[in-house]
Amino acid sequence: MTPQRVTLITLGVADLDRANAFYGAMGWQVTREVPGQVAFYQINGMALGLFGLGALAKDQGRPGAALGTGAMTLAQNFGTAAEVDAAFAKALAAGATAHKAPEKVFWGGYSGYYAVPDGHVWEVAHNPFWPLNDDGSLTLPLADAG
Structure with a gap:
């Protein structure tokens, strides 16, 4: 049986710096990051990740896919x-x-x-x-x- 939970939500973003600036303006603080590649925010027992669209498509095994x-x-x-x-x-x-x-x-x-x-x-x-x-x-x- 697969546990009924979500531990990480990852959003594909076109511009990581712009996305981080938005969440920063909301008062959110990056918990961990690889500058220019991925940023993670700790949120109530889980995490939100921001990942470049191209890198996310490649990570999913779909290089070049147009992610929306x-x-x-x-x-x-x-x-x-x-x-x-x-x-x-x-x-x-x-x-x-x-x-x-x-x-x-x-x-x-x-x-x-x-x-x-x-x-x-x-x-x-x-x-x-x-x-x-x-x-x-x-x-x-x-x-x-x-």
């Missing part, structure tokens, strides 16, 4: 709608492009979306049904037994 950003969203949940608004504003100030300003959403929460300079889409959200742990991590509530 894929049909996925990375998300950060926050304890309040005000924290969502602040995170969204900070991302835009750091160079992100707004896709959807934070607003009340159909499922009862509050969320918005932006894209970082390489096009990866992030959601910032407050979900009143998913309380966060003290360290900001998320443990999904168990489904109702009834």
Whole structure:
């Protein structure tokens, strides 16, 4: 059986310096890096890696492949709608492009979306049904037994 976990998310980036500058403007700090090649950020029990697109394609065994950003969203949940608004504003100030300003959403929460300079889409959200742990991590509530 394969464990149900994610330990590292790696994003392909066109310009590693630009990507690091964006996350740095968000207040994130590089934990480990090989300058000009790859950078890693420690995040709540896992890591986020930034890797040049060409090097990532080669590492995947697909040299020369045109890698895109894929049909996925990375998300950060926050304890309040005000924290969502602040995170969204900070991302835009750091160079992100707004896709959807934070607003009340159909499922009862509050969320918005932006894209970082390489096009990866992030959601910032407050979900009143998913309380966060003290360290900001998320443990999904168990489904109702009834």
